[in-house]
Amino acid sequence: MTDPSTLIGKFIDLYGGKPDDVRLFFAPGRVNLIGEHIDYCGGNVLPAALTLGISAAVRITRARNIRMGSLNLPGSPTVNLDSNIEFEESRGWGNYPAGVMRMLADRGTALRSCDIYFAGDLPDGAGLSSSAAIEVLTAVTMTRLAGYEAKFPPRDIALLSQEAENKFIGVNCGIMDQYASALGRKDHAILLDTRTVSSKYVPFKFPGYSLVIMNSNKRRGLADSKYNERRAECEAALDAIRIKRNIADLVRATPDETEDIPDPVLRRRARHAVSEQSRVERAVECLTRGDADGFGWLLNKSHESLRDDYEVTGLELDALTDAARSANGCAGARMTGAGFGGCAIAIVRTDKLDGFREHTAREYRAATGLTAEFYTADADDGAREVTLRGG
Numbered sequence: 001m002t003d004p005s006t007l008i009g010k011f012i013d014l015y016g017g018k019p020d021d022v023r024l025f026f027a028p029g030r031v032n033l034i035g036e037h038i039d040y041c042g043g044n045v046l047p048a049a050l051t052l053g054i055s056a057a058v059r060i061t062r063a064r065n066i067r068m069g070s071l072n073l074p075g076s077p078t079v080n081l082d083s084n085i086e087f088e089e090s091r092g093w094g095n096y097p098a099g100v101m102r103m104l105a106d107r108g109t110a111l112r113s114c115d116i117y118f119a120g121d122l123p124d125g126a127g128l129s130s131s132a133a134i135e136v137l138t139a140v141t142m143t144r145l146a147g148y149e150a151k152f153p154p155r156d157i158a159l160l161s162q163e164a165e166n167k168f169i170g171v172n173c174g175i176m177d178q179y180a181s182a183l184g185r186k187d188h189a190i191l192l193d194t195r196t197v198s199s200k201y202v203p204f205k206f207p208g209y210s211l212v213i214m215n216s217n218k219r220r221g222l223a224d225s226k227y228n229e230r231r232a233e234c235e236a237a238l239d240a241i242r243i244k245r246n247i248a249d250l251v252r253a254t255p256d257e258t259e260d261i262p263d264p265v266l267r268r269r270a271r272h273a274v275s276e277q278s279r280v281e282r283a284v285e286c287l288t289r290g291d292a293d294g295f296g297w298l299l300n301k302s303h304e305s306l307r308d309d310y311e312v313t314g315l316e317l318d319a320l321t322d323a324a325r326s327a328n329g330c331a332g333a334r335m336t337g338a339g340f341g342g343c344a345i346a347i348v349r350t351d352k353l354d355g356f357r358e359h360t361a362r363e364y365r366a367a368t369g370l371t372a373e374f375y376t377a378d379a380d381d382g383a384r385e386v387t388l389r390g391g
């Protein structure tokens with residue numbers, strides 16, 4: 001989380017006034033442990049909220065607009081409260097918060113005029129869900145400013161943030177990222193059933209092992225269009241299975257049913273969805289009994305399936321996870337998030353972390369010419385208002 005006094009200092013530099021009436025909010029990014037690309041196929045997924053995320057300093061004003069600024073991104077997007085909130089190309093990144101404001105307005109929420117300054121410590125374009133974080137952050141901020149927190153519990157915050165991404169931004173994402181950002185819990189992973197949008201918390205701990213996030217530093221170019229394409233393919237695969245048996249979701253197909261799909265591409269997509277669902281179940285069992293090696297093996301299998309059947313990894317993520325697996329003390333590694341670049345994760349013996357990072361960075365650079373970055377990750381709480389010391 002960005003240091004609150006730095007954030008407030010920047011807010012005052014930009015908008016003037018005193019710090020007394022400035023409020024602070026935070027929403028985390030997420031990492032997905034396993035259950036990739038099945039949150040739009042009715043599957044179970046296992047994400048965790050991170051300590052990294054986006055913060056907002058906010059002050060209510062008398063104007064009839066919402067002014068925004070950001071430490072990390074250029075421009076001063078605004079939202080006019082006297083007209084309908086529509087997507088505007090020129091608003092750039094400001095469309096993410098604007099989309100959430102629109103969803104709130106559509107639900108009859110009276111939006112308060114305010115000035116907002118955002119600052120994040122999530123690596124940019126790395127697939128740790130900065131877009132879900134800014135959406136959930138906006139939803140929490142605007143509902144709190146309007147005194148509506150009781151009307152919008154965290155699950156509703158997640159759903160309306162997802163709706164903003166689907167309808168306003170035009171990315172047909174599932175519910176996982178917004179849910180994790182809104183409902184994360186310290187030291188826990190979230191076992192989320194995306195059919196019912198309900199979850200339970202699973203303590204995330206392998207004694208003697210750490211979770212490492214590895215940034216490939218390959219930006220996720222074209223990811224949004226490929227993402228929508230994969231989603232459409234899953235719907236087509238489901239239609240193909242339904243000719244013989246009416247199942248609600250692709251993950252409910254049997255392995256035989258997936259192998260019967262005539263189109264080879266759709267067959268592979270369905271094979272990934274069905275096998276990934278079973279890996280999530282087994283991963284939760286490994287977590288419950290503290291079996292890091294079993295969990296790591298499932299991470300490796302998940303990556304293979306995303307590479308060969310779902311085809312969303314790419315040269316860099318394959319090279320990075322290969323490099324990680326060949327290091328001493330690594331139980332397993334896989335890409336995380338949408339793919340096509342971004343981040344991977346590994347489960348690594350804590351006493352071998354230094355050697356692991358050195359070896360993986362060296363091998364990855366030799367294979368791709370790129371420099372990987374590493375973060376040791378802790379699971380943290382979901383979006384919240386931040387109370388300042390003494391406040």
Ligand code: GLA
Nearest residue numbers: 036037173174175176337338
């Ligand atoms: C992105 C989407 C999620 C999910 C993952 C892949 O992060 O926003 O809904 O589909 O990709 O698991």
